[in-house]
Amino acid sequence: MTAESILSPEIKRVLITGGAGFIGGCLVRRLLRNTDVDVFNLDKIGYASDLSSIENISVSNRHHLLRVDLKDAVETAKALEISNPDLVMHLAAESHVDRSIDSPIGFLESNIFGTYNLLEAVRSHWDNLSPERKKRFRFHHISTDEVFGSLGSKGRFNEKSQYDPRSPYSATKASSDHLVNAWHHTFGLPVVLTNCSNNFGPWQFPEKLIPVVILKAVNLQPIPIYGDGLNVRDWLYVEDHVDALLLVANKGQVGQNYCVGGYGERTNKLVVENICNLLDKYRHSSAPHDRLITYVKDRPGHDQRYAIDSTRITSELGWEPKYNFEEGLEKTIIWYLNNLEWCAKVRENANYYGRRIGTVGL
Ligand code: NAD
Ligand code: DAU
Numbered sequence: 144m145t146a147e148s149i150l151s152p153e154i155k156r157v158l159i160t161g162g163a164g165f166i167g168g169c170l171v172r173r174l175l176r177n178t179d180v181d182v183f184n185l186d187k188i189g190y191a192s193d194l195s196s197i198e199n200i201s202v203s204n205r206h207h208l209l210r211v212d213l214k215d216a217v218e219t220a221k222a223l224e225i226s227n228p229d230l231v232m233h234l235a236a237e238s239h240v241d242r243s244i245d246s247p248i249g250f251l252e253s254n255i256f257g258t259y260n261l262l263e264a265v266r267s268h269w270d271n272l273s274p275e276r277k278k279r280f281r282f283h284h285i286s287t288d289e290v291f292g293s294l295g296s297k298g299r300f301n302e303k304s305q306y307d308p309r310s311p312y313s314a315t316k317a318s319s320d321h322l323v324n325a326w327h328h329t330f331g332l333p334v335v336l337t338n339c340s341n342n343f344g345p346w347q348f349p350e351k352l353i354p355v356v357i358l359k360a361v362n363l364q365p366i367p368i369y370g371d372g373l374n375v376r377d378w379l380y381v382e383d384h385v386d387a388l389l390l391v392a393n394k395g396q397v398g399q400n401y402c403v404g405g406y407g408e409r410t411n412k413l414v415v416e417n418i419c420n421l422l423d424k425y426r427h428s429s430a431p432h433d434r435l436i437t438y439v440k441d442r443p444g445h446d447q448r449y450a451i452d453s454t455r456i457t458s459e460l461g462w463e464p465k466y467n468f469e470e471g472l473e474k475t476i477i478w479y480l481n482n483l484e485w486c487a488k489v490r491e492n493a494n495y496y497g498r499r500i501g502t503v504g505l
Contacts, residue, residue, distance in 0.1 A: 150178050150180070150389065150393055151279065151393055153229065153276075153279055154180060154229045154230050154279070154393075155180055155181065155229060156180065156181045156183065156226060156227055156228045156229050156230075157174060157180050157181070157182055157183065157228055157229065157230045157231075157232065158183045158185060158222070158223070158226040158228035158230070158231045158232070159171055159174075159182060159183070159184050159185070159232050159234065160185045160186065160213065160231070160232070160233045160234055160235035160261065161185075161186055161233070161234035161235030161236060161285075162182070162184035162185070162186055162197075162234070163184065163186035163188055163192035163193060163194050163197075163208075164186070164191055164192055164234065164235070164238070164348075165191070165342070165344075165346055165347040165348060165381065166234055166285070166342055166381055166384060166385070167184075167186070167234040167235070168193070168194075168196050168197060168346055169344065169346070169381045169382065169384075169385050170232065170234070170385050170388060170389075171184055171197055171206065172196060172197060172200060173382075173385050173389070175197070175200050175205055175206055176200060179205070180205070181205050181207065182205060182206050182207065183207045183209055183222070183225070183226035183228065184197075184206060184207065184208050184209065185209045185211050185213075185219075185222050185226075185235065186208070186209075186210065186211075186235060187210065187211065187212040187213070187235070187253075188210055189237075190348075190492070190493035190494075190495065191238070191239075191348040191350070191489075191493065193346070193348070193485075193488075193489050193492075194208070195485065196345075196346045207225075207226070209222045209225065209226065212253075212257075213235055213253060213256075213257030213258070213260050213261055214252050214253065214256060214257055214260070215260070216260040216263070216264070219257075219260045219261055219264045220260075220263075220264040220267065222264070223264040223265060223267070223268040224268075227268070228268070228280075229276060229279065229280060230280070230281050230283070230392055231261075231265055231281070231282045231283065232283045232285065232388065232392055233258065233261060233282065233283065233284050233285060234285045235253065235257060235261075236250075236253055236254045236257075236315075236316065236319070237249050237250045237253045237254060237312070237315075238312070239312070239350055239351065239500075240289075240310050240312045240313070240442070240501065241350070241442065241500045241501025242312075242350075242500060242501065243310055243311035243312035243315070243501075244310065244311065244442070244443055244444075244500075244501040244502075244503050245500055245501055245502075245503055247311035247315075250311050250312055250315040251311075251315055253315075254312075254315035254316055254318070254319050255315050255318045255319060255322070258284075258318075258319040258322050258323065259322055262282075262322060262323065262326045262332070265282050265332065266326060266330055266332055269282075269332060269333075280333055281333050281334070281335060281392055281395075281397070282323070282326075282332055282333065282334045282335075283334070283335050283336075283337070283388070283391060283392045283395075284319065284320065284323040284334060284335070284336045284337075285336075285337055285339070285388065286316050286319065286320050286336055286337065286338045286339075286400075287313065287316050287338060287339060287340075288300050288338050288339065288340045288377070288402065288404065288449045288451055289308065289309075289310065289312065289313035289316065289446065289449065290306050290307075290308050290313055290316050290317040290320055290338060291304040291305065291306065291307060291308075291338070291449075292305075292306075292307030292308060292309055292313075292446065293307075293309060293446035293447045293448060293449070294447065294448040294449065294450060295447065295448065296448070298450070299404075299450040299451055299452035300338070300402060300404075300449070300450065300451050300452065301402055301451075301452040301454070301455070302338075302399075302400050302401065302402055302455055306320070306321075309444055309446060310444055310446070313446075320336060320338075320400075323336060324336070324398075327397075327398050328398075333397045333398075334397065334398065335391050335392065335395035335396070335397065335398075335399060335400075335401070336399070336400035336401070337387065337388060337391050337400065337401050337402075337403050337456075338400060338401070338402050338403065338451075339379065339384055339387070339402075339403040339404065339451075340376065340377035340378070340379050340403065340404040340405065340407075340449055340450070340451045341376040341377060341378050341379065341449070342378075342379055342380075342381045342384050343378055343379075343380065343381065343471065343472070343475055344380050344381035344382065344471065344474070344475050344478075345381075345474075345475060345478035345479075345482070346478075346485075347381075348489060348493070349486055349489070349490060349497070350495060350497075350500070352376075352411065352414065352415075353414065353418065353472070353475060354479060354486070355367070355497060356414075356415050356418045356419075357418060357422070357475075357476060357479045357480075358479070358486060358497060359435065359497065360418065360419060360422050360432045360435055361422070361426070361479075361480070361483065363429060363435065364435065364497070365435055365436075365437040366415060366419075366432075366435045366436050366437060367437055367439045367499060368411055368412060368415055368436060368437070368438050368439065369411070369439060369440070369441050369442045369445060370438070370440075370441030370442070370445060371412075371438070371441075372410060372411045372412030372415070372438065373410050373411070373412060374410065374411050374445060374446070374447055374448065375408050375409065375410055375411075375447070375448040375449065375450065376408070376409065376411070376414075376448075376449055377404045377405060377406070377407055377408050377449050377450045377451050378405060378407035378408075378409060378414070378468050378471070379403065379404060379405035379407060379464060380405065380464065380465075380466035380468075380470075380471035380474075380475075382465070382466065383405060383464040383465055383466055384403060386462060386465070387401070387403040387456060387462045390456070390460045390461070390462050391456065391460065394459075394460050395459075395460065396459070401455055401456040401459075401460075402451045402452060402453060402455065402456065403451065403453060403456055403462070404450065404451020404452070404453050405451075405453075405464045405466075405468070406451075406453070406464070407464075407467070407468040408448075408450050409468065414472075415433075415436060416433060416436075417468075417469070417472055418432075418472065418476065419431065419432035419433040419435075419436070420432075420433075421472065421473055421476045422476065425476065425477070425480055426480075439499065440502070442501055443501070443502075443503065
């Protein structure tokens with residue numbers, strides 16, 4: 144059963160927040176390509192946003208951009224009126240840990256107050272739905288494994304893990320999870336939550352590890368590995384995350400959270416070495432790329448290890464990742480090599496050219 148085939152036919156209007164970002168964009172494209180729903184894309188169009196991946200899709204008359212900042216309660220409420228959704232999938236957030244170290248306030252505004260404004264607007268919308276639409280309405284909150292803190296060498300996060308966020312980013316995401324759960328328990332809002340591990344794939348703004356390393360290597364610049372490079376992340380190809388999101392939005396139990404991970408644990412050092420090896424294959428003339436690897440001062444408060452136990456979403460909903468890490472990485476590298484102009488464009492729009500960020504306190 145594919146994720147698309149289980150989109151209930153009654154779902155005609157979907158509000159995606161953060162649909163101009165990396166994961167939201169992948170979700171919007173999937174909905175436009177593989178379903179006939181109307182997609183309302185609420186995004187403030189921040190530094191990491193880009194719509195070119197969506198504009199290329201010919202059925203984009205079903206894509207409706209709502210340029211709204213969730214900080215603005217009035218505009219957020221208007222967006223709910225305009226979109227009149229059967230399903231809300233909330234991905235909008237400030238998402239980069241390093242930026243949250245340099246300047247946490249925007250994370251509080253978007254991730255906490257933004258989620259609060261959205262929940263209030265959604266609650267009012269849901270209160271006024273017909274009994275039929277009310278029954279099938281869902282609010283899906285998209286969150287991260289980072290809310291559970293940092294693991295030692297053993298064990299995996301699951302749905303029962305304690306919250307223990309340790310960066311300004313993860314603290315604001317944890318707060319938003321708590322708000323969503325509170326709106327369910329107090330007001331009865333029908334919510335589902337997902338907590339996913341590190342995503343990678345095409346169209347990711349080049350500030351996170353994998354695209355940073357690709358672009359540094361392509362430009363023959365030093366490749367920065369924080370600390371000793373032995374921190375571990377559990378990598379998941381973005382299309383697999385989107386499969387999981389659609390399954391949970393459609394079939395997940397109300398009030399439940401689902402952990403999503405690809406059993407793709409790798410040290411950062413290994414990820415960087417894999418990228419260098421693949422670039423040696425595709426850019427043979429500048430090999431070996433691993434000569435560019437440079438160990439730099441660690442990220443303040445750097446979480447040691449994340450890993451996810453995906454048993455619940457697999458056993459309850461039948462989700463399994465389709466891509467292994469190596470396949471996904473090769474596809475990603477080929478995509479970046481073919482889209483260096485896009486990288487230059489989004490870097491210029493954001494006035495961000497790969498400088499080190501998140502070093503406050505070092
Ligand atoms: P991203 O930074 O690429 O995109 C986020 C989008 O949200 C941007 O387009 C931005 O403009 C928008 N946004 C931010 N604040 C907003 C506001 N106040 N009002 C309206 N729009 C706003 O992020 P991403 O990597 O696509 O992550 C999407 C979601 O998934 C986030 O909630 C993140 O916490 C979560 N998540 C990400 C990962 C990952 O590895 N990238 C893993 C697990 C969960
Ligand atoms: O776990 C899910 C989270 O994954 C998401 O919630 C976040 O939105 C997403 O940004 C990501 O957070 P991380 O901090 O794990 O991702 P990032 O790509 O920034 O870093 C991955 C690892 O690589 C981390 O251990 C820090 C390290 N790193 C990162 C950069 C940018 C480096 O060694 N060098 C770098 O230049």
